Amino acid sequence: MTIQENISLKPFNTFGVDVTAEKFVSIDHFYQLQEILKKEKNIFLLSGGSNMLLTRNIDQLVVHINMKGITLDDENEDNVFITANAGEDWHDFVQWCISKNYGGLENLSLIPGFVGTCPIQNIGAYGVEVKDVITKVETLEIISGKKIDFSNEDCRFSYRNSIFKNELKGKHIITSVSFKLSKKNHQLNTEYGTIETELKNKNIINPTIQDISNAVIKIRKSKLPDPKKIGNSGSFFKNPIISSKQYKKLREKYPTMPFYELDSLESNQKDVLYKIPAGWLIETMGFKGKRFGDCGVHEKQALVLVNYNNAKGNDIFSLAKKIQKTILNTFEIALEIEVNVFD
């Protein structure tokens, strides 16, 4: 475990933004993390770098979480209980589970990032959120250096959100995540429109979890840019949730506006709430596929901002603010940024 100096973080963030870490250390083992924390508490945590926008050089010690390892904790006839260390690549982990016929994560195939960050924003895609299968999140509390376990309930998961993005932001380092997965009678989520179409096109009537994963991979590849080729951080904004009053007003003006009605359980409200695809709002305002210098809005999915090569973090942040302002002025909707911006 050596502390390196003046390291470029370009390879460590999927936006491919070139900022420098004054000091950088890569952590392979839990005990190394404890050692580092004894000496330094003012750290900057870096995991898969898939949900962050860096706009400046980092003068804190950058701690790169690289702890690998998967353990089978327990199993019964129907389920397996698995723990993956925080530095495992998310997609590789999902594929490993599928290869063992462990069901529950297949809809979350090809999401960039590491296992340790999946609970922070409660990653979700194609009708599944990771909160549906998480049983425990293990952390190291930075201030005390103590190991703490969070149950699923403790994590206070909601749409693209958790306690780790709110009250506990920057206070804990996630070291591993535990999951409950199915061994048989998998609960398949195929009702998401594009998955259904994909399976139908292949004449698959009784899909396996591998078939679903393949369908998701195909859909994602057709819509979302590969961060290895073109810098991006997936959806840059959250899909906004609006009141039924505002929804009715907007539908009158924009009859083709897509929407998802949230059931009262999910929204925890008496009023019916509506989720509007931010991609549609952004596309409607003409941003889709537009390039601004070295950054822009992806041509196939307007929710995704891209770095064509040498964009600075602030170029991307300025574009995001411009989009927010336009959407606010036109639709009276305040788009919330989904990625973590360090400015």
Ligand code: EPU
């Ligand atoms: N749409 C447009 N233009 C666009 C993009 C989308 O009009 O450029 C409209 C279309 O009507 C489409 C609807 O938005 O039917 C929904 O689009 P899509 O199925 O692509 O999903 P999304 O709401 O844009 C969300 C997640 C994605 C996830 C997909 C699939 C958020 C913020 N994003 O996107 O997550 O893959 O659903 O489940 O909830 C990510 O978080 O990085 C991510 C990619």
